[in-house]
Amino acid sequence: MKNSVHSIVAVIFVTINLTLSAQVPEGYYAHARGKHGAVLKTALFEIIREPDVVSYSQLWKAFEKTDALRNKKVWDMYSDHPEEGATYHFDFRNNRCGSSRAEGDCFNREHSLPRSWFKGTKLLESDLFHLYPTDGYVNNRRSNLPFGEAGITYWESTNGSKVGQNTFGSYTKTIFEPIDEYKGDFARTYFYVVTAYEDKVHQWRSDQIGGSSYPGFSDWSLILLLKWHREDPVSLKEVRRNEEVYKIQKNRNPFIDYPELVEHVWGDTMTSQFQPEVLTDSFLEIECSPFERWLKGMSDLIKLR
Numbered sequence: 270m271k272n273s274v275h276s277i278v279a280v281i282f283v284t285i286n287l288t289l290s291a292q293v294p295e296g297y298y299a300h301a302r303g304k305h306g307a308v309l310k311t312a313l314f315e316i317i318r319e320p321d322v323v324s325y326s327q328l329w330k331a332f333e334k335t336d337a338l339r340n341k342k343v344w345d346m347y348s349d350h351p352e353e354g355a356t357y358h359f360d361f362r363n364n365r366c367g368s369s370r371a372e373g374d375c376f377n378r379e380h381s382l383p384r385s386w387f388k389g390t391k392l393l394e395s396d397l398f399h400l401y402p403t404d405g406y407v408n409n410r411r412s413n414l415p416f417g418e419a420g421i422t423y424w425e426s427t428n429g430s431k432v433g434q435n436t437f438g439s440y441t442k443t444i445f446e447p448i449d450e451y452k453g454d455f456a457r458t459y460f461y462v463v464t465a466y467e468d469k470v471h472q473w474r475s476d477q478i479g480g481s482s483y484p485g486f487s488d489w490s491l492i493l494l495l496k497w498h499r500e501d502p503v504s505l506k507e508v509r510r511n512e513e514v515y516k517i518q519k520n521r522n523p524f525i526d527y528p529e530l531v532e533h534v535w536g537d538t539m540t541s542q543f544q545p546e547v548l549t550d551s552f553l554e555i556e557c558s559p560f561e562r563w564l565k566g567m568s569d570l571i572k573l574r
Contacts, residue, residue, distance in 0.1 A: 292515075293521065298313075298523065300312050300315060300316055301523070301530075301545075302545065303544065305534075305539055305540060305542050306483075306539045306540065307484075309534050309543055310482075310483055310534045311482075313530070314464050314465065314468070316523070317461075317464065317520040317521060318465055318466075318468075318520075319520075320392060320398075320519065321517070322392050324395060325378070325395045328395055329361070331397055331517055332361065332378075334517070335397055335510050335514055335517075336401065341361070342358035342359060343361060343364070344402070345359065345376060345401075345402055346401060346403065346447060346451040346455075347379075347403040347411075347430055347447070348373075348427060349428060350428045350429065355427075356373070356427050356428075359404075364376055369405035369409065372406045372407060372426060374404075374405060376404055376405060377405040378402065379402070379403035380399065381455060381458050382399050382462050383412070386413070386474065386475040386477075387469070387473050389469075390466055390469045390473075393462070393469075396465070397517060398461050399461070399462050404426070407426045407430060410424060410426070410445075411430075414444050414445040415490065416444060416447070416455060416459075417437055417440065417493065418435060418493070419431040419434060420433065420434055421433050421434040421436070428448055429448045432444075432445055433446065438488070438489030438492060440476065440489045440490075449500070449501060451501070453498050453501025453504070454507055455497070457498060457507065457522060457524040459478060459486075459494055460494065460498070460531055461522045461523075461524060462478070463478060463486065464524075468482070470482050477490040495531065495536055498528070498531050507522075511525045
């Protein structure tokens with residue numbers, strides 16, 4: 270039995286390596302080498318700016334490549350739970366939203382950065398790096414609320430996402446809190462957005478993001494997103510999605526390729542130069558513990574195509 274278990278685990282890890290490898294083009298991040306802090310953020314902006322986005326109407330079709338579960342259903346971070354699964358699934362073609370009255374009715378195109386925050390930034394209207402297919406009803410409950418951590422819960426979705434009063438830091442208004450398993454995904458999404466649109470951020474206004482090109486976040490929000498990034502490491506889902514979006518938009522999320530970039534731009538090593546090692550083809554090189562990699566790999570691999 271022990272040998273069988275070892276063989277199964279070996280096959281799983283081989284599968285991870287063969288199907289979900291980071292395919293960063295040679296020299297893609299060369300311009301970022303040796304920089305740190307705000308200068309590094311600007312260097313990344315120059316690399317990933319002006320993505321070749323699809324139209325808003327074409328997002329439905331793009332989601333079939335970027336957000337599919339192994340069963341070909343929609344991977345919805347507002348209804349899915351990596352350990353427990355989802356209580357319902359959406360079909361890509363037949364469950365697109367017109368309107369929704371309850372959870373499970375349909376899915377729509379969620380701007381994780383609400384539209385009202387970035388008026389006038391045309392490309393961001395359909396940039397796949399911050400657009401996700403999500404339950405239409407949960408999306409409506411989220412509305413244009415910032416992300417946060419609910420100390421007092423007003424409403425909770427079937428997968429545990431919450432609307433409630435924020436108790437993180439000094440911010441006490443109503444927020445939306447995704448489940449722990451996807452908090453890092455949304456944090457790295459926001460790090461991408463304020464970087465890829467660095468020249469527009471100063472025009473944006475919200476309690477969470479905008480107002481200045483650097484850091485691009487309100488104080489409480491930056492601390493929160495750094496926490497989420499550290500506690501929820503890059504997953505196989507994100508690696509796969511990064512590759513699929515790159516095929517479409519011809520740009521990448523650098524904070525998925527090199528998670529340590531977050532620290533060099535905003536975090537503990539923001540005064541230290543970014544000196545990337547050459548990425549191998551193995552996701553298992555991503556900076557998190559072997560046990561974390563195993564857990565996240567097992568959870569994601571079950572669902573991935």
